[in-house]
Amino acid sequence: MRLRDTPEEAAFRAGLRAWLAEHVPRHRDAGAPGGWTKALHAAGYTGLTWPAAYGGRGLPPTYQGIYAEESALAEAPEGVNVIGLGMVGPTIVSHGTPEQQKRFLEPILSGEYVFCQGFSEPDAGSDLAAVRTRATATAGGWRVTGEKVWSSYAHQADWCLLLARTQPGSTAHTGLTCLLVDMRSPGVRVLPLRQATGDSDFNQIVLTDVPVPRDCVLGPVGEGWRIAMTTLAHERGTFGITLTARLAVEFDRLLRTVHDLGLADDPAVRAEVAELHVQLQGLRWTGHRTMAALARTGKPGPESSILKLHWSITNQRLAAFALRLLGPAAVLHGPDSHAAGHWQHLRLRSRANSIEGGTSEILRGIIAERVLGLPRTR
Amino acid sequence: MDFALTDEERDLSAAAARLLADRYPVERVAALADADGVDPDTWPHLRRQGWCDPDLGMVEKGLLAQEGGYALAATPWWSTVGLAHPIHRAAGRELTPDPLTVAWQDDPAGGGCHAVRQGGRWRLTGLRALVTDATSATALVVAAGTDAGLALFAVASPADGLTVEPQPTLDRLRGAARLRFADTPGELLVAPDSAGRILAQARRHAGTLLACEAVGVARRALELARRHAGDRVQFGRPIGAYQAVAHRLADSYVTLELATSLALRACWLAGADDTEPAEVAHAHAEAVVAGRQAAVRACEDALQVTGGLGATWEYPLHWWYRRALWLDSFDTPTGGHLATLADHLLAGRPEPARPTA
């Protein structure tokens, strides 16, 4: 066991931290989507763990962990990258044809292609296998019709990794296929969905007879479920580390709020701050253990569900506590409020934490069945 | 003892629910919140139905407040009847059905309000913040410092030297405003010798009604969640058939029922005349704490049960959640209410229990 960076890891971390300190402020309200990816790419920070043959640096997963941690601590505009660099790219590395790898990987690394993920549908949320969007075979490939919802960044994306039903009459996990859909194809309409916070960064995608050429099928036809699960597993890989580091940033902000409001001597406040710290530490060090397991086995196990689950609980608890600190002024929002409404926004936004990327009920089911080996409920 | 609503109380509740259901279908709630959160049209209907009737008992007002929370009625009724009327009554004024509000809170950024008497007339200068329903009110009650201590003044709105600046709020249906006074004419309502006590009583009266409103908010959130859990199918079954969903809603219901009991009890005690002041004060604190918990909890449970749908702006649940968060932080913090109860419970060392001879 070793709970410190190796000299190489430490050097990587220091270099990255210095680079982020210099570049993040300029990109924080990043203009063009993919702009941040381009900057990262120029500095050699994309595709850290991708094999060198695909333009990556072939580093062990610990480096991706360091990257995830440092970029979250620096509050880098990572959102869009999670999908292309974190999920779709690795899926193309594992399942793409050599032509697809040549065509997509370099543009994903360089930020030229921004990806979104089109999995969820109005009737297929937790039950993702209920996907109804259908792809019908044509002479040149497929024609796709259906509706996707809650697709983050679809309004900025060039491409979409889409899960569709290619076998008519099939149900559940069979007969599904993953497609790489050009968002500029005829028949693709993106309608912004506003979140309960008022932000609009997720969307509805309506597909009407959208042509998808045969060479844009990712993995074998009919094997879409397995491909989609690889994508989601990649999402869960280092994402726990990212989430924990973002929580650490909020925790520091919480400490500042406590001081700003003159509450640092209040015993009830002190107890809750210390309690939140213990939860955060638990998440941080479990994240490092998960990372080590990933480095050994190559794929994240169901244990990674506990990070997402407990992160959402802790983030929600922190947000509720922070807002309570504001007293009656918590009712304000906008310019008159403490920290320009940051805590009000987090309080509202954090409720979706236990929904997005798998609901807490579904995650508890995974832990109960796949980790604890309890009998299945369904 | 007979802790049940009378037939008249039930009828009053049902009639209020019908009126509000008619005035505030969900789409209208969302549209009002998306605009400026003010609905001037419903006030005459409330007046006609007797919502501002000076003879209403506290339990009746509590029932109306519950329906107001359930419907998320965008009216200044609570500010008028809950906050201002007790002060007007104490000052010996006739209660009129005009929208009113009370301004007593300091601006979070600092700065209070004071009044001076010049040539027999009072003038107010300074700031009051977080004033509810100030844009609808035609008259205000303002707490201002004088040489002899805090006093309560009547100020017309609009008035010379009065600026009403709306403050953006999390709950857009219960707007706040910052009031700036610059030599604004006012009329003394309650002199410093009793102003502190009268203001505290009014805040408690209003706070008890908010505990009732919280119960209404919780009831509506649970209702939305219950309906969704019955309709939404995933993995081939309505999600309400999964225990994780069903038990969450069952617990939410338990919290709601406990809060309902304490809110109604606090109303009854506040209106009864054979009570100890301490009993009323403690019942109030208990009702507020339980009501806030029920409202926040029911909304958060409902958000969880409605999944991605509940995370959208279009699904109206977040308007009730925003109200629950408003209720959770308006006026005395929950910690203050808990401290009141703890002070009482831990005052003096209890006598050791004596074995029966």
Ligand SMILES: Cc1cc2nc3c(=O)[nH]c(=O)nc-3n(C[C@H](O)[C@H](O)[C@H](O)COP(=O)(O)OP(=O)(O)OC[C@H]3O[C@@H](n4cnc5c(N)ncnc54)[C@H](O)[C@@H]3O)c2cc1C
């Ligand atoms: C902010 C945000 C961003 C998102 N981004 C994306 C994206 O980029 N791409 C994408 O494809 N999707 C995205 N989603 C969608 C997300 O993955 C789904 O919302 C989520 O999987 C839940 O599905 P649902 O909303 O249909 O809820 P439902 O599945 O209808 O669930 C409703 C409730 O029922 C519970 N439930 C359902 N089944 C069971 C069961 N068997 N046992 C116990 N409880 C159960 C759930 O836990 C939940 O509490 C996003 C969602 C949000 C909120």
